[in-house]
Amino acid sequence: MDTMTLPPRTEMLRAFMERDPQYEGVFLTGVTTTGIVCRPTCPARKPRPENVVFFPDLEEALAAGYRPCRRCRPLRLAGAPPDWLAPLLEAVEVAPDRRWTDGALEDEGFSPTRVRRWFRKHHGTTFHAWARARRLAEALDRIQSGEGVSRAAFGTGWDSLSGFGEAFRSVLGRTPGGAADETVVRFTRLLTPLGPMLAGATDDAVVLLEFGDRSSLERQVRRLAQRTGWVFAPGRTGPLDDLEPGLTAFLEGRGPVPDVPVRTPGTDFQQEVWRALRAIPAGTTRSYGEVAEGMGRPGAARAVATAIAANRVAILVPCHRVVGADGSLTGYAAGLWRKRRLLELERRAGRETG
Numbered sequence: 072m073d074t075m076t077l078p079p080r081t082e083m084l085r086a087f088m089e090r091d092p093q094y095e096g097v098f099l100t101g102v103t104t105t106g107i108v109c110r111p112t113c114p115a116r117k118p119r120p121e122n123v124v125f126f127p128d129l130e131e132a133l134a135a136g137y138r139p140c141r142r143c144r145p146l147r148l149a150g151a152p153p154d155w156l157a158p159l160l161e162a163v164e165v166a167p168d169r170r171w172t173d174g175a176l177e178d179e180g181f182s183p184t185r186v187r188r189w190f191r192k193h194h195g196t197t198f199h200a201w202a203r204a205r206r207l208a209e210a211l212d213r214i215q216s217g218e219g220v221s222r223a224a225f226g227t228g229w230d231s232l233s234g235f236g237e238a239f240r241s242v243l244g245r246t247p248g249g250a251a252d253e254t255v256v257r258f259t260r261l262l263t264p265l266g267p268m269l270a271g272a273t274d275d276a277v278v279l280l281e282f283g284d285r286s287s288l289e290r291q292v293r294r295l296a297q298r299t300g301w302v303f304a305p306g307r308t309g310p311l312d313d314l315e316p317g318l319t320a321f322l323e324g325r326g327p328v329p330d331v332p333v334r335t336p337g338t339d340f341q342q343e344v345w346r347a348l349r350a351i352p353a354g355t356t357r358s359y360g361e362v363a364e365g366m367g368r369p370g371a372a373r374a375v376a377t378a379i380a381a382n383r384v385a386i387l388v389p390c391h392r393v394v395g396a397d398g399s400l401t402g403y404a405a406g407l408w409r410k411r412r413l414l415e416l417e418r419r420a421g422r423e424t425g
Contacts, residue, residue: 076127076415078408083125087111095149096265097408099126101137108132113143128264128324150193150260150267150283159186163202167209168227171202193267194260201305207242208257208304210235211250220247243302250302257306261315264322265409268385271303272310276334280314280384282405295383299336318386327420328353333387337378344378351392354417358396376402386413 077083077098086094087109094111101108101124108126109115126132129145139145152160159181162169169175173183176198183198190198206227213223224235224247239247256278258271269292271279279295296303310331317329335345347362357365359372359379366375379390385405391413395401403410 076411077125080125083111084120084123087113087123088117088120090114093406094408096263097412099129099132099145100124101126101132101135106137107140108137108145109140110143110145110149113140115140115142148262148264150262153189156181156186156189159198163205167205169202170206170228171199203238204242204305207239208306210239210247211243211255211302211304212306214247214251215255223247243304244296245302253300253302255302255304257308257311258303259305259307259311261311261318263319265412268318270311270314272308272314273301273334274308275310276332277310277314277384277387278334278336280387282385282409295336321386321416321420324416324419328386328389328417331387333384335382335384335388337381340374341378341381344375345382345388348379348382348389348392351389353389353392354414354421356392356394356398356414358394358398360396362393380404389413 083094083098083100085091086097087100090112092112098111099108100111100113102118102122103124104118104122108129126135126137129139132145133139159176159179162179163171176183176186186198190196190201194201206229210223210227210229213226214220218226220235221232224232229235229238236247239245239250243250245253254273256271256273258269258279260283261268261270265282267283269279269281269283270277271292278301279292292303295301314329314331317326317331320326321328335342337345343366344362347366350365351357351362359376360369363369363371363375368375379393379402382388382390385391391403391410393402400407400410
């Protein structure tokens with residue numbers, strides 16, 4: 072069987088014992104004394120090191136006779152909503168204009184504290200702020216469809232135009248009237264085997280795809296909004312619907328990098344660098360110097376590295392294919408383990424289609 076390369080055992084053992092979330096998606100841990108397979112972050116009491124084995128994926132663990140842990144649930148993608156939260160998320164989808172208070176949550180059988188903790192951990196905000204952004208996105212849709220501001224405000228549950236306008240400016244960065252003709256980027260979380268990703272797209276192209284645990288992610292989004300003047304609002308578009316199944320298939324080792332339209336605003340030099348990245352054959356690598364030379368700009372390796380760091384569309388604009396001058400994996404903000412895994416997935420896809 073064609074399997075992924077695992078990190079050294081000492082590295083995986085440390086990550087498992089310390090419940091290091093950076094290793095979600097890198098390996099799974101089998102406990103020989105219980106026959107259970109766990110995530111690296113499993114909260115259960117840790118076994119003795121000599122009773123631990125490691126697997127690159129759940130398929131191999133199950134084939135070896137291990138059964139999924141009931142506490143950390145390795146069958147579920149990291150960041151997936153728990154079963155107890157699913158009815159609330161469904162209620163928001165059904166009625167995005169509904170106003171939610173702690174009292175409303177309690178009336179529906181939810182603990183406001185429990186809901187708040189989950190949203191803080193997985194979205195970096197409270198449930199109320201997340202739901203309010205969804206309501207504002209619904210109002211934006213109405214305004215861009217030609218509905219008047221007042222009607223859009225009251226139709227999405229706002230009591231006053233002043234409160235609506237203040238919230239609209241705070242969350243979407245525009246006045247309601249000023250957003251009527253602006254380009255809108257819809258963004259959403261995608262759950263993947265390598266961790267949650269934030270994806271954003273206009274009506275015709277993907278403009279943002281980043282792993283959700285990148286410390287610079289918020290800054291990248293803010294810079295993109297400032298550069299383009301686009302309005303960012305939660306939701307989905309056709310390009311995101313096209314991206315998700317192909318991305319999932321690639322990250323599960325079932326296909327190549329998805330081919331979807333990509334739009335990458337930037338300087339002329341950045342655009343040139345990002346085009347050069349997409350020209351590197353999948354599964355192969357180039358050094359920063361080789362990328363610069365291929366562009367006819369020898370000596371510009373440092374400038375190339377700076378442009379690569381500004382890339383906001385991971386995987387599709389494959390900065391993971393660029394390595395150090397000695398061939399070592401270096402310079403990947405989402406983690407070198409992800410860079411290694413992405414290259415292995417591309418090589419696997421190439422062998423299966425070659």
